[in-house]
Amino acid sequence: MKTFGRQIMAGLLLTAVLVCLAYTLGMVSSLNTLPMTVVYDRKDKPLTQQEIEKLREAEEKRESPVPFTAWCQRKGTLSYPELNRETAADLVYINGDSNLLAAGTHPLTENGENGCLLSEDLAMELFGSIQAVGEIIKAGESEYTVQGILTERESLMEGAKLAILQAEKDVKADQISVAIGEDPNGEKAYAFAMRLGAEGEMFPMQKYVDLAGFTTSLLLLLIGGSMILPWAARLIRCRKQPFAAAFCLGFILIISMVFYKVSGMNLKIPESMIPTRWSDFEFWGEWFRRSVESLTSFLYAQKTGIQAVYAGGALAAAGGSLLSGCCYLLWYRACRPKTLKSFYLWLLTAVILEFLVVVRMGNEFMLQPSERRIIWLLLPLCLTVSFVGRQLFEKLSCPESHPKLQDKSGASSGRVQDA
Structure with missing residues (x-):
C-alpha cells in the first residue's frame, strides 16, 4: 500500500512538472511574439x-x-x-x-x-x-x-x-x-x-525576453544536471578502476551530447563579456558590477501598462520554471523504476501525460516552435538514462562496492566457509 501511494504521488508530481513546463515554454514563446523595441x-x-x-x-x-x-x-x-x-x-x-x-x-x-x-x-x-x-x-x-x-x-x-x-x-x-x-x-x-x-x-524590451529565456535555461540545466551528476559521482568513486571509470566517462559524454541536441540550448558568451585585452582580468568584476546595477535599475523602474505586459510575462515564466524545477526534483527522487516492467510502465505514462498536456495546453499557448518540440523528449530521456545506466553499472560495478570475504591468511574468498 505504501508503494502504491508513492507511485500515485510520483505520477501527480510528473503531471505538475509537465504542466509547469508547458506553461513556461508557452510564456517564453508568447513573449517572443511581442514587438522587440x-x-x-x-x-x-x-x-x-x-x-x-x-x-x-x-x-x-x-x-x-x-x-x-x-x-x-x-x-x-x-x-x-x-x-x-x-x-x-x-x-x-x-x-x-x-x-x-x-x-x-x-x-x-x-x-x-x-x-x-x-x-x-x-x-x-x-x-x-x-x-x-x-x-x-x-x-x-x-x-x-x-x-x-x-x-x-x-x-x-x-x-x-x-x-x-x-x-x-x-x-x-x-x-x-x-x-x-x-x-x-x-x-x-x-x-x-x-x-x-x-x-x-x-528600456530594451528584449531584456524581459532574455530574463524569461534565462530562467527556462536554468530549468533545462537542472534536468541535464540530474542525469549527469550521478555519473560524475560514480566516476570519482571508481577513479582507481580504469574500465569502470572509462565507462562512466563515456556515458557522461553521450548524455551531454544527447541533452545538448534535445534541449536546443545555445551556449554562447555575450560579446559584452569579452574584454579588449585578455590580460585585463579586472574587466569581469567591473562588467558584473555594471550588469547588476543595470539589471536592478531596469527591474525596479516604474512600469507602464505596456512594459507591465512584458514584465508580467517574464515573471510568469520565472515562476513556472521555479515551480517546475521543484516538482521535478521531488519526482526524480520518488520515481526510481527497479524492474524492466516498471520502467516501461513509467515511460509509457510519461509519453501519455506529455501528449495530453501538449494537446490541452497547446490551444492556449504556442508551446514551442516546431523545430524545438524535440525538447519534450527530455523527461523520457531522463527516465531512460536513470534506469538503463543503473542496470549497466550494476553489471560493471567497482570491486569495492562488493568486497569479498577474506580468510585468516588474508587471501580473498568468494564464499563463506562453514564453521
Missing part, C-alpha cells in the same frame, strides 16, 4: 504632436529611417453610450504604428484617425463580447472606432484593461518606442535616441 523615456521633455510629425519627416529623409511610435499612458474612463456602460482603463495615446507597442491583427498607423484597439477584458466589460470591431466608444468627449481586439494569446494581456487610442493634437507623448528590426544590438535605436537627446532612460 527600445522604449525611450521623455517625461522631462514630452513631445507635441507637431514635433513628432517633424521628427518623423526628418527620419524618413534618412538613408536608413528608424520606425518609431510616440505615446503616453493615462488613467481614464471609456464608455459605450449605446448600452450606457463605462469602465476605468489604462489609455495609451499613440502617434505611429501600434505594432511597436502590442501585436495585433488590425494595427493602427500614423495615417489613421480616431481608431482604437481594446484588450479582451475591456471589450467584455463594455460590449459583453469580443466581437466589437466597428463599434463606437467615447474617451472623455472624443469618439473612437474599435478597429481590433488585443487577444490574450497574442499580447499576454490577461486581466488587463488596456485601450490603445490614436492621439489627438493636444496630447503630448512622453514615451517613444523605437524598433530594433534586424539589428540585434539595437545600435540604430540607440543612435535615434541620441539624436533626440540622452537625458531620459532607455
Whole structure:
C-alpha cells in the first residue's frame, strides 16, 4: 500500500512538472511574439504632436529611417453610450504604428484617425463580447472606432484593461518606442535616441525576453544536471578502476551530447563579456558590477501598462520554471523504476501525460516552435538514462562496492566457509 501511494504521488508530481513546463515554454514563446523595441523615456521633455510629425519627416529623409511610435499612458474612463456602460482603463495615446507597442491583427498607423484597439477584458466589460470591431466608444468627449481586439494569446494581456487610442493634437507623448528590426544590438535605436537627446532612460524590451529565456535555461540545466551528476559521482568513486571509470566517462559524454541536441540550448558568451585585452582580468568584476546595477535599475523602474505586459510575462515564466524545477526534483527522487516492467510502465505514462498536456495546453499557448518540440523528449530521456545506466553499472560495478570475504591468511574468498 505504501508503494502504491508513492507511485500515485510520483505520477501527480510528473503531471505538475509537465504542466509547469508547458506553461513556461508557452510564456517564453508568447513573449517572443511581442514587438522587440527600445522604449525611450521623455517625461522631462514630452513631445507635441507637431514635433513628432517633424521628427518623423526628418527620419524618413534618412538613408536608413528608424520606425518609431510616440505615446503616453493615462488613467481614464471609456464608455459605450449605446448600452450606457463605462469602465476605468489604462489609455495609451499613440502617434505611429501600434505594432511597436502590442501585436495585433488590425494595427493602427500614423495615417489613421480616431481608431482604437481594446484588450479582451475591456471589450467584455463594455460590449459583453469580443466581437466589437466597428463599434463606437467615447474617451472623455472624443469618439473612437474599435478597429481590433488585443487577444490574450497574442499580447499576454490577461486581466488587463488596456485601450490603445490614436492621439489627438493636444496630447503630448512622453514615451517613444523605437524598433530594433534586424539589428540585434539595437545600435540604430540607440543612435535615434541620441539624436533626440540622452537625458531620459532607455528600456530594451528584449531584456524581459532574455530574463524569461534565462530562467527556462536554468530549468533545462537542472534536468541535464540530474542525469549527469550521478555519473560524475560514480566516476570519482571508481577513479582507481580504469574500465569502470572509462565507462562512466563515456556515458557522461553521450548524455551531454544527447541533452545538448534535445534541449536546443545555445551556449554562447555575450560579446559584452569579452574584454579588449585578455590580460585585463579586472574587466569581469567591473562588467558584473555594471550588469547588476543595470539589471536592478531596469527591474525596479516604474512600469507602464505596456512594459507591465512584458514584465508580467517574464515573471510568469520565472515562476513556472521555479515551480517546475521543484516538482521535478521531488519526482526524480520518488520515481526510481527497479524492474524492466516498471520502467516501461513509467515511460509509457510519461509519453501519455506529455501528449495530453501538449494537446490541452497547446490551444492556449504556442508551446514551442516546431523545430524545438524535440525538447519534450527530455523527461523520457531522463527516465531512460536513470534506469538503463543503473542496470549497466550494476553489471560493471567497482570491486569495492562488493568486497569479498577474506580468510585468516588474508587471501580473498568468494564464499563463506562453514564453521
